[in-house]
Amino acid sequence: MSMPIAVAAGPAPATLGKARRRASQADSAVDENWELVRAAQRGDTSAFATLYDRHVDGVFRYVLLRVGDRHLAEDVTSETFLRALRRITSISYQGRDVGAWFTTIARNLVFDHVKSSRFRLEVVTDEIAEPGAGSGAPPGPEQQVITRTTNDELLRCIAGLGDDQRDCIILRFIQGYSVSETAAIMQRNEGAVKALQHRAVRRLATLLPRGIR
Template structure:
């Protein structure tokens, strides 16, 4: 697991965001692949931290990447990192999904487009249990703190990236993350 994280960080260092995004706009397969590899793990973790169901997380992640693809041609460099743009799409998609669920009043439907064949079911259950505790605690936070925790500590964005994705200042994010972790510590200890 640690090796995977190190590999992810190494990939981030060599990731030329501008070149990759421009290549993806042209339909370059290598650029599209690099873009996917760069953002998929973070986006999936972020979505999974906000949605209880694995099927919902996969559905929403798929929808996010399709939206990225549909709109990448319109993306313009205006001082905002591409990652912040991606996570704004992700955030909006999660909100839309939750609204749809509330409107229907039923759990999200199972997806049939991409089936889940987890290779290690034991690991999946263990992960789900761990995330259940975290998710339940995070859900009791105010929305702003919830968003910061999901992006900053679960998706793995930096303070600056989190601020840009949420349209907040870095100082604001620093305050929110401190308050959120302090509250979560109390919740986890009490539970």
């Protein structure tokens, strides 16, 4: 008698179709943003204004999570886009969305602030969007660890991480950047980012209240 052979079920066609559509839409948005960069480089001020409108909320959210002060975050966000405007002619396509470039500038400004003063991570949670809101990818196990918390709990846990781990978690799961984009922003290779992400998520798991682990 022949025995039935168990076959692992793959992703449903509908799920694959949705994932492909999300990927296609993300690629189109990246291409459109770089068209705006090229227009801004030719002196089109409205193109840079459009880039600002598309990315200012994400940059502000990132800075606010890092510095914990709304007014300082507003100042750093403004300085980020002023620097970007000054440097717009020097940037060329880098295989990633231009939003990662804005975030890199913001990250460097945050580091300058950290070096010059000490502060606590105290964030008004209604300023923060849902974790991973900017990512088109379906949530993985690590994303699920992040999204099981409330914003309040998430921010308290993030505050307990070291600087590099905190940055990695914010960029990957709150800003929604890919591993390669996060690596470029943090000036590390992708393997180092994956290892850092793994350690950060494990550390977050130990910080979460027992009821939501």
